[in-house]
Amino acid sequence: MTTTPDDTTGTWPGTSAAEEVLDDDFDDDFDDIDELSHDDYASAYETTEGKVYTVGGGDWDTIEAPPEGEQERLVVNMGPQHPSTHGVLRIILELDGETVTQTRCTIGYLHTGIEKNLEYRSWTQGTTFVTRMDYLAPFFNETAYCLGVEKLLGITDQIPERASVLRVMMMELNRVSSHLVCLATGGMELGALTAMIFGFRERETILDLFEMITGLRMNHAYVRPGGLKEDIPAGSEQTIREQVALVRSRLKDTANLLVDNSIWMGRTVDVGYLDLTGCIAMGVTGPPLRATGLPHDLRKSQPYCGYETYEFNVATQTTCDAYGRFLIRLQELEESLNIVDQCLDRLRPGPVMVEDKRIAWPAQLSIGSDGQGNSLEHIRQIMGTSMESLIHHFKLVTEGFEVPAGQVYQAIESPRGELGAHIVSDGGTRPYRVHFRDPSFVNLQSVPAMTEGSFLSDVVAAVASVDPVMGGVDR
Amino acid sequence: MTEHDSTSEVVVPEGAVTLDVVEVRTGAFGVRGSGDTSGFGGVVRTVTLPAPSVRPYGEWFDDLADELEASMGAAGIEASAIRSVVVDRGEITFIVERERFRDMAAVLRDEPGLRFEFCSSVSGVHWLGDEGRELHVVAHLQSITHNRRIRLETTAPDSDPHVPSLVPVYPTADWHERETFDFFGIVFDGHPGLTRIMMPDDWAGHPQRKDYPLGGIPVQYKGATIPPPDERRSYS
Numbered sequence: 001m002t003t004t005p006d007d008t009t010g011t012w013p014g015t016s017a018a019e020e021v022l023d024d025d026f027d028d029d030f031d032d033i034d035e036l037s038h039d040d041y042a043s044a045y046e047t048t049e050g051k052v053y054t055v056g057g058g059d060w061d062t063i064e065a066p067p068e069g070e071q072e073r074l075v076v077n078m079g080p081q082h083p084s085t086h087g088v089l090r091i092i093l094e095l096d097g098e099t100v101t102q103t104r105c106t107i108g109y110l111h112t113g114i115e116k117n118l119e120y121r122s123w124t125q126g127t128t129f130v131t132r133m134d135y136l137a138p139f140f141n142e143t144a145y146c147l148g149v150e151k152l153l154g155i156t157d158q159i160p161e162r163a164s165v166l167r168v169m170m171m172e173l174n175r176v177s178s179h180l181v182c183l184a185t186g187g188m189e190l191g192a193l194t195a196m197i198f199g200f201r202e203r204e205t206i207l208d209l210f211e212m213i214t215g216l217r218m219n220h221a222y223v224r225p226g227g228l229k230e231d232i233p234a235g236s237e238q239t240i241r242e243q244v245a246l247v248r249s250r251l252k253d254t255a256n257l258l259v260d261n262s263i264w265m266g267r268t269v270d271v272g273y274l275d276l277t278g279c280i281a282m283g284v285t286g287p288p289l290r291a292t293g294l295p296h297d298l299r300k301s302q303p304y305c306g307y308e309t310y311e312f313n314v315a316t317q318t319t320c321d322a323y324g325r326f327l328i329r330l331q332e333l334e335e336s337l338n339i340v341d342q343c344l345d346r347l348r349p350g351p352v353m354v355e356d357k358r359i360a361w362p363a364q365l366s367i368g369s370d371g372q373g374n375s376l377e378h379i380r381q382i383m384g385t386s387m388e389s390l391i392h393h394f395k396l397v398t399e400g401f402e403v404p405a406g407q408v409y410q411a412i413e414s415p416r417g418e419l420g421a422h423i424v425s426d427g428g429t430r431p432y433r434v435h436f437r438d439p440s441f442v443n444l445q446s447v448p449a450m451t452e453g454s455f456l457s458d459v460v461a462a463v464a465s466v467d468p469v470m471g472g473v474d475r
Numbered sequence: 476m477t478e479h480d481s482t483s484e485v486v487v488p489e490g491a492v493t494l495d496v497v498e499v500r501t502g503a504f505g506v507r508g509s510g511d512t513s514g515f516g517g518v519v520r521t522v523t524l525p526a527p528s529v530r531p532y533g534e535w536f537d538d539l540a541d542e543l544e545a546s547m548g549a550a551g552i553e554a555s556a557i558r559s560v561v562v563d564r565g566e567i568t569f570i571v572e573r574e575r576f577r578d579m580a581a582v583l584r585d586e587p588g589l590r591f592e593f594c595s596s597v598s599g600v601h602w603l604g605d606e607g608r609e610l611h612v613v614a615h616l617q618s619i620t621h622n623r624r625i626r627l628e629t630t631a632p633d634s635d636p637h638v639p640s641l642v643p644v645y646p647t648a649d650w651h652e653r654e655t656f657d658f659f660g661i662v663f664d665g666h667p668g669l670t671r672i673m674m675p676d677d678w679a680g681h682p683q684r685k686d687y688p689l690g691g692i693p694v695q696y697k698g699a700t701i702p703p704p705d706e707r708r709s710y711s
Binding site (some may be wrong): 070073107110111113116119120121151152154174191196215255261281282283284294301302400405406407408409418420422424426427428429430432433435437441442444445474 | 562658675
């Protein structure tokens with residue numbers, strides 16, 4: 001039984017005078033709002049906390065009528081909370097039956113203002129921000145940023161050999177863990193759940209190594225301008241060797257599962273096609289570019305961190321499709337593990353930070369009973385015996401070092417392609433502007449080119465083969 | 476000595492560099508209007524970017540500049556379109572007139588001797604104190620053919636934030652320019668759909684401009700209050 005307004009008075013039964021007044025006010029408010037804002041997509045009303053929008057859905061037919069001759073226009077909104085979009089990515093698809101006629105990617109759901117925040121911290125603190133961009137490849141973000149800052153400082157030649165070797169080792173281990181996630185989540189999105197279990201299992205061994213070396217599984221801030229935060233723990237070379245051997249032996253499991261698997265091939269062969277012309281026009285780099293047959297790898301063409309001295313092959317395929325990208329990632333896993341072995345072979349004792357004490361981070365860390373922490377010895381020295389050390393420590397940590405004015409662009413080969421850091425200094429102790437050219441951001445632009453005209457299910461495979469990481473896309 | 480006498484009428488010696496001053500700042504530690512008696516409030520600091528370079532640039536930069544000048548002539552672009560060339564830290568920057576920004580990119584992409592077929596990124600820098608050219612648009616171009624990188628830069632005043640879009644030349648510039656518009660308010664003329672990409676559609680302002688506050692709230696830790704990052708002591 002529902003109540004209805006009384007016909008004679010036009011008020012609801014039982015309405016008191018006071019409530020009538022309230023009702024009038026409420027109506028007035030609504031009148032105002034209608035005048036204030038009218039939004040086709042989101043109705044709005046004022047509250048004491050500000051304006052509140054209610055975003056409606058299913059209003060696509062009111063935006064644009066279907067063209068002449070078309071029966072209906074089906075718009076499917078996929079994401080941003082969809083399990084197969086590889087993160088908080090929203091894809092708006094226009095369908096004709098099962099065929100995709102238009103694809104539009106919407107991003108920005110994970111924008112955290114990292115670039116803006118960097119402008120309010122010291123150069124060294126910047127590492128802790130950039131490591132959170134592409135969260136599956138933190139060492140690449142850190143290294144790109146630090147190489148750029150070092151170029152601005154003009155100390156690229158002074159970086160100790162051991163620091164560079166360790167940077168390469170951490171990056172290659174990271175490439176392995178990142179590609180494993182790509183295979184794992186990509187496999188999961190296409191229904192290959194065993195590949196997902198295997199991928200995450202192998203990745204866990206790499207994350208254990210990261211935890212042993214940096215203290216954290218992600219967001220390491222391990223690479224610092226001038227070198228590294230600290231050396232690897234004593235005796236960890238042996239552990240790394242064992243874990244690398246373990247991962248190498250287990251990689252065969254994943255490969256056996258998917259290579260030449262007819263279901264996997266049915267989902268990926270000739271799916272997400274993008275040829276060389278398309279890749280260059282859309283700025284696509286990394287495995288999708290190498291899947292067109294172009295052996296473009298910045299580690300070879302514009303080496304950094306001494307990559308020219310390592311032996312490895314650039315994996316290429318000529319299929320331009322999702323299957324080719326998958327094969328490239330498998331091969332790169334092998335190559336990366338080999339580079340890690342080479343790094344371990346050439347590790348020699350030595351410093352991991354530049355000698356220049358005006359740049360080198362003064363904090364010394366050690367492993368305490370509760371994990372990693374400050375070195376009591378170092379604290380005893382600066383607090384008890386050397387006032388000068390304390391002053392330098394304090395100045396360098398709070399104020400930081402100055403970087404001569406200018407701008408640089410430093411690009412490195414991340415698991416997803418060209419990761420570029422455009423760093424601008426005004427001569428101060430903080431970055432004036434840092435912009436990251438994230439490969440996920442650029443590669444994601446090519447999804448419409450890869451998917452329009454294909455089936456709806458191929459969209460998932462195409463996005464998975466690009467392997468976008470939304471933390472890097474949105475920054 | 477005799478050599479010095481013979482050139483004495485030249486006031487500015489040949490090859491001297493003119494500093495590129497972009498901002499003059501006063502005071503210290505980010506403190507304003509506090510009745511400062513320390514004297515630090517009187518500190519004046521000029522922010523200067525690396526000065527324009529003069530030939531020879533060194534490395535492969537001279538060959539590239541020769542090739543570019545010849546190609547510009549063939550394409551009907553006046554030589555004055557290049558405002559200055561900066562060679563700094565092993566990188567070369569061509570700062571060009573904004574009217575010719577896209578034409579220059581087309582020449583750089585199409586000429587076989589240049590062949591910058593790959594646009595890595597387009598982004599902006601806001602130099603708040605650089606009057607008349609507050610907004611810088613920076614494009615990083617790469618030639619995979621010749622394995623070279625250059626930077627193509629142009630400027631626009633805050634009062635007229637328009638720059639030709641690179642999308643007709645490099646389709647990949649689409650999202651880069653949307654992001655630059657979103658964060659700096661730079662309008663790329665000729666862009667197929669210049670809308671916000673990171674911030675919500677109804678967002679007011681352009682967050683990465685230097686006159687846009689970072690925002691933040693003070694944080695309490697063990698009884699002490701730490702101000703938000705943009706209100707903390709600043710050294711630069």
